[in-house]
Amino acid sequence: MPMRFDMNVLDETELIAYALRELYMQAGYRRYRMSKFEEYDLYSRNKSFLGTDEIVTFTDTNGKLMALKPDVTLSIIRNTPDGEGAARLCYNENVYRAAKGGPFKEIMQTGVECIGGVDASCVSEVVALAARSLSILGPRWALAVSDVDLLGAFARRAGLEDESDLVFALAAQKNLHEIRALCRRKAVAADREEALIGLLSLSCPVLKAPERIGSLCVMCGVKEDIRVLKAVMDRLEAEDLSQNVQLDFSCAGDMRYYNGIIFKGYIEGVSQSVLSGGQYDSLMRRMGKKGGAAGFAVYLDRLERLEKAGGDRC
Amino acid sequence: MLNIALPKGRLGEKVYAMFARAGFDCPGILEDSRKLVFENPEKQVRYFWVKPSDSAIYVERGAADIGVAGKDILLEYRPDVYELSDLETGKCRMAVAAPKGWRDDGIRTLRVATKFAFIAREYYASQGRDIDVIHLNGSIEIAPILGLSDVIVDIVETGTTLRENDLEVISTITEISARLICNKASFRFKQQEIMRVAEGLKRTKEG
Numbered sequence: 278m279p280m281r282f283d284m285n286v287l288d289e290t291e292l293i294a295y296a297l298r299e300l301y302m303q304a305g306y307r308r309y310r311m312s313k314f315e316e317y318d319l320y321s322r323n324k325s326f327l328g329t330d331e332i333v334t335f336t337d338t339n340g341k342l343m344a345l346k347p348d349v350t351l352s353i354i355r356n357t358p359d360g361e362g363a364a365r366l367c368y369n370e371n372v373y374r375a376a377k378g379g380p381f382k383e384i385m386q387t388g389v390e391c392i393g394g395v396d397a398s399c400v401s402e403v404v405a406l407a408a409r410s411l412s413i414l415g416p417r418w419a420l421a422v423s424d425v426d427l428l429g430a431f432a433r434r435a436g437l438e439d440e441s442d443l444v445f446a447l448a449a450q451k452n453l454h455e456i457r458a459l460c461r462r463k464a465v466a467a468d469r470e471e472a473l474i475g476l477l478s479l480s481c482p483v484l485k486a487p488e489r490i491g492s493l494c495v496m497c498g499v500k501e502d503i504r505v506l507k508a509v510m511d512r513l514e515a516e517d518l519s520q521n522v523q524l525d526f527s528c529a530g531d532m533r534y535y536n537g538i539i540f541k542g543y544i545e546g547v548s549q550s551v552l553s554g555g556q557y558d559s560l561m562r563r564m565g566k567k568g569g570a571a572g573f574a575v576y577l578d579r580l581e582r583l584e585k586a587g588g589d590r591c
Numbered sequence: 592m593l594n595i596a597l598p599k600g601r602l603g604e605k606v607y608a609m610f611a612r613a614g615f616d617c618p619g620i621l622e623d624s625r626k627l628v629f630e631n632p633e634k635q636v637r638y639f640w641v642k643p644s645d646s647a648i649y650v651e652r653g654a655a656d657i658g659v660a661g662k663d664i665l666l667e668y669r670p671d672v673y674e675l676s677d678l679e680t681g682k683c684r685m686a687v688a689a690p691k692g693w694r695d696d697g698i699r700t701l702r703v704a705t706k707f708a709f710i711a712r713e714y715y716a717s718q719g720r721d722i723d724v725i726h727l728n729g730s731i732e733i734a735p736i737l738g739l740s741d742v743i744v745d746i747v748e749t750g751t752t753l754r755e756n757d758l759e760v761i762s763t764i765t766e767i768s769a770r771l772i773c774n775k776a777s778f779r780f781k782q783q784e785i786m787r788v789a790e791g792l793k794r795t796k797e798g
Binding site: 417419421450451452454455480523527543545547548549550 | 651652653671672673674675676677773774775776777778779780782
């Protein structure tokens with residue numbers, strides 16, 4: 278006998294989690310279930326990827342140091358064998374972390390990972406799926422998209438390669454006045470400073486973005502390949518999602534793990550980003566895996582206080 | 592409506608004057624009262640007076656869309672906000688000060704009294720110097736006089752308090768001034784209004 282129940286028993290977060298799972302599975306993503314406990318070693322080597330030192334650990338009956346689910350992405354990378362093509366996986370898991378020296382928290386996370394033979398089309402598919410996820414979370418949403426390789430190339434052309442961590446940190450704050458001060462201290466040529474500032478101030482419709490970036494590249498003498506960024510913009514345009522997408526080079530991630538396209542999602546009424554993702558080929562290499570990877574996580578815990586917002590769930 | 596957190600006190604009044612000159616005035620805000628929230632529906636702005644060290648928290652948590660905070664607070668607490676401009680007011684510096692004639696022997700762990708533990712740790716880590724941070728909430732200058740610390744790390748504006756207590760600046764860590772900060776999510780949904788204020792303040796500063 279089929280099981281029936283009243284949908285009203287589900288709270289808002291549960292409804293969103295199921296709507297997202299449906300979206301990902303319809304897009305061809307297979308569910309990934311993570312073990313509750315995994316070897317601590319995997320996480321201790323990649324603590325800065327997690328953004329926290331605080332992981333719940335214990336010694337199991339065989340004397341091995343184990344961790345209680347601090348992250349899903351690392352687990353997926355380790356447990357997905359190298360193979361032909363791209364593996365498409367989605368998940369919905371509780372993870373356990375402490376941030377900024379605070380207490381441990383249980384965080385409900387849902388998301389997707391595309392791993393292995395990842396090309397421009399896979400990256401575009403993941404970004405478009407991120408945009409569709411945001412449209413489920415709330416009626417007013419925004420997705421900020423950046424290309425950290427391109428920003429890195431502009432910083433190198435400006436002669437700031439030794440200061441790239443600082444440039445990325447200032448870029449993440451939209452702190453253009455201190456980037457200008459840094460350029461003056463390092464005697465950066467005026468046209469390259471203007472190109473770097475121009476890239477970081479960029480605010481234009483998605484359709485115009487490749488053209489504007491192209492002219493800034495010429496100005497700065499950057500020959501970086503922007504085919505992936507262009508493919509992402511084209512896909513968003515084709516799926517009629519581009520009106521809520523902003524090209525914004527203040528989106529940044531840890532360069533030891535991330536590369537290429539990085540993005541963050543926001544919905545009106547929540548003061549932090551509710552979605553974060555990008556390409557992490559560098560993390561794949563660090564973990565001895567072949568190919569590339571792209572994915573994102575939705576932070577369902579940040580939606581707790583959101584009123585029933587009526588996103589596109591049906 | 593744009594929600595704006597301003598630091599209470601002399602700096603806040605100076606900064607509000609900049610907002611008013613930029614065209615975002617709010618009648619009644621400078622009247623002597625205990626009221627903390629002021630609104631001008633015509634200009635679509637709502638100001639809150641908050642404790643200067645809390646301004647960044649209001650913005651980071653989204654209670655305010657934008658606000659003004661000292662660079663000292665931004666460096667110490669590292670809130671996840673945008674820093675849209677340097678308002679070039681409330682200028683001072685974060686410095687290390689010690690009793691006149693004091694010299695660091697470089698051997699013993701340096702005892703540092705400060706309100707700014709993170710800034711002090713970062714600064715001395717960059718110098719490869721071990722320190723013992725003594726966290727105080729006020730009257731920092733008294734710590735080396737009473738032998739509680741060797742040096743202090745604190746904000747120095749004119750240097751009068753240091754001089755009157757026989758202390759002197761031995762190094763400057765960084766220059767400090769008031770910054771216009773912005774909540775990252777608000778920037779996505781109120782970008783035009785926020786940039787209108789930021790541009791107005793820029794014109795006021797240049798004028």
